[in-house]
Amino acid sequence: MQPTPVLQRAIRRLALTTKQGPHNYYKGNRTGAMGQHTKYGGYKIDYRKVRTYVCPDLTGFNLTPFVAKRIEARRDTFAHTESGSPLDGKEYLRKWKEDGGNI
Amino acid sequence: MSDFQYPAPERTDVVHVEHPCTATGVPALHLEVSNWLPPLSLRPHSSAMPPCKMHCTSASLLRSTILSSSIYASTLPPAFLLPAFAQTAPFSSTPTHQARKDHNRNRGVSALRHTGIGKHQRLSVRVSALPQPVLDPARRSAVQVDPDHGLWGFFSKERTLISTPEEMNGYGRSWTIQELRGKDWDDLHKLWWTCVKEQNRIATGELERKRLAGEDGMYGDYEASERSKEVKQTMSATRFVLTERWYAYENARVEGMEDEEVDLYADPERGERAYLPKDETEDTFLGSAEGNERVDRTRRIPPPDESRRPSEARV
DSSP: OOOOHHHHHHGGGSOOOTTTSOTTOOOOOSOOOOEEEOTTSOEEEOTTTSOOOOOOOOTTOOOOSEEOTTSOOOOOOOTTSSSSSTTOHHHHHHHHHHTTSOO | OOSOOOOOOSOEEEEEEOOGGGTTTOOOEEEEEESOOOOTTTSOSSOOSOOOOOOHHHHHHHHHHHHTSHHHHTTSOOGGGHHHHHOOSOOOSSOOGGGGOOOOTTTTOOTTTTOOSOTTOOOSSOGGGSOOOOOOGGGSOOOOOOTTOGGGGGSOTTOOSSOOHHHHHOOOEEOOHHHHTTOOHHHHHHHHHHHHHHHHHHHHHHHHHHHHHOTTOSTTHHHHHHHHHHHHHHHHHHHHHHHHHHHHHHHHHHHHHHOTTBOTTOOGGGTOOSBOOHHHHHTGGGOHHHHHHHHHHHHHSOOHHHHHSOOOOOO
């Protein structure tokens, strides 16, 4: 099925529906599975899959989501590392050793 | 003959009735029947009809035909309808009043039809005993609220219902990735949940504005969205730093496989040491006490990375 030429451009800006996608298109509802379906039609909740939210104790924690604008943002440089990137493994290892290791 | 004078028949039909009994030798009947017949009441008892001979079945059929004609139904109903004429009460499908006397006090009481309560019905509360609302706000009793309730986290520090656009606009900038690189796991974890609570406050304000003034009925949506953008950027930076840290750790683990000073299979919980410095392994004869002291000494030295960076501003 092809939409009419007038709609063809506009329909791309709308959300894809299951009528438009491929045959195995699963739209979902933005939540994952919390368990498994049983062969008898039931559902068994797997508590390893159930979400757990660990909120730390925030008393005495003074940071906010914002930083004052007068504090200038600086740039980090990783030119001293071998690969020149923040993901450098040798630099990580060096710092780890400097910190005494065994952490 | 009687006194009645019959008008002459208009037409006389001769009916030839073929009966099965003809075949048996009985001669066929020749009926002479006139189309017009006087009413029964007017018919004389004497044999006014021309005499005729009829078969028994044919006679009964003919009689029923004559009797069921509409002329006679108007004067005398058939016999099976006689009980209906003897009935005195009119027929109705509605039950009589007597039939509904089931001693149900709620009979006929309907909220849909606004009937009100029944005549003999009593409510548990009298109208005079109903509580009166306190219209004067000064006389109302104060609502007891837990000052440390967790739901206060959905409101601002001043515990007002909504923040003004000026208050919403009072934010700085989001944390940068460079600033968050120097934070440890606990700080990042707490900062993340601080951001979540800030998002909750913003969402509460949006809901309250919609509730109080409808869609686009109150200022503050723009300020809220701009504030929310900064919070989201901080959260994004937090995620970025943690991801970056994980990849750096993974690269370091691969490097550690080839590093002779690193023992990847050491279990720190059992006291095994993962970092075995080369100079220390050479000086094993000096004893473990000195080794521990040496490790402690290295711990005391602040890492150059920390000293190079300016101190983080905690806002």
